[in-house]
Amino acid sequence: MAPVGVQGIFHEDKETGLAEVCGEEGVPYTMSTASTCPIEDVAKASGDGKRWYQLYWPKDDDITLSLLNRAKTNGxxxxxxxxxxxxxxxxxxxxxxAYVPFIKGIGCEVGFSDPVFRARFEKESGTQIExxxxGASRAWLGQVFAGAPHTWQDLAFVRKHWDGPIVLKGIQHVEDAKMALEYGCDGIVVSNHGAIGSLDVLPEIVDAVGDKMTVLFDSGIRTGVxxxxxxxxxxxxxxxxxxxIYGLGINGRDGARQVLKGLLADIWQxxxxxxxxxxxxxxRGMIRKVQHAGDVKAMM
Structure with a gap:
């Protein structure tokens, strides 16, 4: 299950409901930092299921360390x-x-439940988050969507404080895939947030690093095919x-379960x-790329 933020806007079952379903169906659940549930609640709902944590990397190292420790402690x-x-x-x-749920605190629960962030906000603002x-939402957004990226060298801090696999999500270029390998990452996710089609670059990235690290794929998966x-x-x-998430929105955890089961059945069928x-x-020998007439612009 890919990380999807703010699941509480789709259904009241939210992240805890979907994590429970994934655990029951044997599908690893990836929790988003932009969750509408705290880390601890999602872990409890997941039960014995495999769970991954997606990090929107805070600007402050102390807050980052707190999130990593909470994730590790909760399995x-x-x-x-x-x-x-x-x-x-x-x-x-x-x-x-005028839709920005974060500014109302929706999707900020990971931050609001974090002891380091809470203490800092209370000290700096002189008031409780609640x-x-x-104000608290603005402060949290300033941490996780700070407007400036981290550097490759910053990965050393995360590696020092996280003893499990580290996967970088959002790789779209061969050179970035090679850099991820160079800086000690265990895997990458070829995916986008609206850039070039991920499937177009997947083969060349696999050719470059696929025998040295785990390459995962995300973006546009709708069917088993x-x-x-x-x-x-x-x-x-x-x-x-x-x-x-469409299934979750229609019928909560039961809707999500039906989509997952249907997708798995579609794959095997x-x-x-x-x-x-x-x-x-x-x-690659099992597939062919079919070029349709409308795929290429007519040349004069």
Missing amino acids: FSVLVITLDTWSLAWRPADLDN DDIV DVIKALCLGAKAVMVGRPV SMGLSGIRTVSDCS
Whole structure:
């Protein structure tokens, strides 16, 4: 399950409900820093399920360390660092509707429940978070969407304080994939937040680093066949986001469960129809890129 923020806006079952379903279905759940539930609640709901933690990397090292310690203490085994959202993008639809849930504290629960952030805000503002939600929200957003990225060298701090796998999410370029390997990361997620199509760059990234680190894929997965395509192009696994969230929005945890089960069934059924016996048999020889007339601009 890909990290998706602010799940409470889709259904009251929110992150805890989806984490519970993923645990029951054997699908690793990746919790977003922009969650509407604290880390501890998601961990409890996940039960014995595998859980990963996605980090929007705070500007302050003490707050970062606190989040890492909370994640480790609560059984999150893999750290997923999102690279391409150190500042929120220009979103006309949100601007047209004056829609910024974070400013009302929605999606800030990880920060609001963090002891280091709470202590700092109370010291600097002279008030409790609950008495100034807007002010606290601004302070938290200033940490996780600070408007400036971290550097490759900064990864040494995270490696020092996280003894599990570190995965960088948002890789779209071969040279960045090589840098991730050079700086000791265990895996990458080829994904985007609206940039070039991730599937277009997946093969060249796999060719460059796929035999040295784990390459995962995210962005645009809607069906089992989409999963198979990514596996055939070299991804070791994929992350799925929106379809499961659509199910969550329609019918809470039960809706999310049906989407996950349907997607898994689609994968195995489509593999069988394609003559693919196992996931390890997914290879580039099993697929073809079909060029349609409308894919290329007519030349005069």
